[in-house]
Amino acid sequence: MEHQPRPFFKTGPTPLTRLLIFSLLSLALLVVDARLRYLDSVREAIATALYPLQQAAHTPGRLIDNVSDFFVTQAGLQNENALLSRQHTEDAAALLHYQALEAENTELRTLLGMRQRVGVAAQLVSIAYTERDPFSRRIFIDHGTRNGIRAGQVVVDSVGVVGQIIRVHPWTSEVALITDKDQTVPVEDVRTGTRGVVFGMGYDGAVELRFMPFNTAIRKDDRLVTSGIGGTYPPGLPVADVVSVERNAGYMFARITCRPLAGVNRHRHLLVLSWAKTLPPRPPEAAARGSDASKRRR
Numbered sequence: 278m279e280h281q282p283r284p285f286f287k288t289g290p291t292p293l294t295r296l297l298i299f300s301l302l303s304l305a306l307l308v309v310d311a312r313l314r315y316l317d318s319v320r321e322a323i324a325t326a327l328y329p330l331q332q333a334a335h336t337p338g339r340l341i342d343n344v345s346d347f348f349v350t351q352a353g354l355q356n357e358n359a360l361l362s363r364q365h366t367e368d369a370a371a372l373l374h375y376q377a378l379e380a381e382n383t384e385l386r387t388l389l390g391m392r393q394r395v396g397v398a399a400q401l402v403s404i405a406y407t408e409r410d411p412f413s414r415r416i417f418i419d420h421g422t423r424n425g426i427r428a429g430q431v432v433v434d435s436v437g438v439v440g441q442i443i444r445v446h447p448w449t450s451e452v453a454l455i456t457d458k459d460q461t462v463p464v465e466d467v468r469t470g471t472r473g474v475v476f477g478m479g480y481d482g483a484v485e486l487r488f489m490p491f492n493t494a495i496r497k498d499d500r501l502v503t504s505g506i507g508g509t510y511p512p513g514l515p516v517a518d519v520v521s522v523e524r525n526a527g528y529m530f531a532r533i534t535c536r537p538l539a540g541v542n543r544h545r546h547l548l549v550l551s552w553a554k555t556l557p558p559r560p561p562e563a564a565a566r567g568s569d570a571s572k573r574r575r
Contacts, residue, residue, distance in 0.1 A: 404547065420450060430551065434546075439455065458479035464486070465501070469499070473489055490531070493531055496522055498518060499518070
């Protein structure tokens, strides 16, 4: 039996033949899939088998995108927080400014109402600065002789009497508050009509109605207004409310403490009243008695 050796080179279909065969096979599969939909299940099985591989291939890219998004978002949030914080600070400052303007407008409106109630000419002034002496209850306003201010004029706020001008300069004036220890205001009790004089005690929040008889009819919560006696203060301006009345049998006079009604240490804007009452001169005997009494007190 004769045995033939294998050929040195393996031969088969030519490349052109293979191309034709696979082309015809592809066309046949396309026609079958388009007409009969036989390959849908095959595609689903292949897609199911390849899905884990696809997810694994996409994982590094997703991680890189997530890390980059995190840093970008972090930087954006920090910038946004800084912007919001700056905006909040600016809004808070603007709000405080608007609140101050609203309070000032309210104060000015009440002062205008006070001027209408008083019924006398008045100038609107502002407090320039206060006295440096902590034991002196005095302030300086931004109006002086150039504005027609003169010593002795009464200063009020929207509630009542604040003080009296005691010294005038060209551009400023000095005002002694009713709480100053050297300041006095003639008053009367609205309820009983009893007249008296209120003295400052040298500290804010209290004045004293002195030299009232032991059996005076004045009592707690009575309202004291200016009496108009002396021609300095217009009558009827609110001055203080009675806080306490102490009666001691060992003393001739009652001790009456009052609370000023005006904001002597609060408001910034005030009114200077242009009110003057011409009084006849004192009789010579009364003037002499007053001079002797002042000498004895000295």
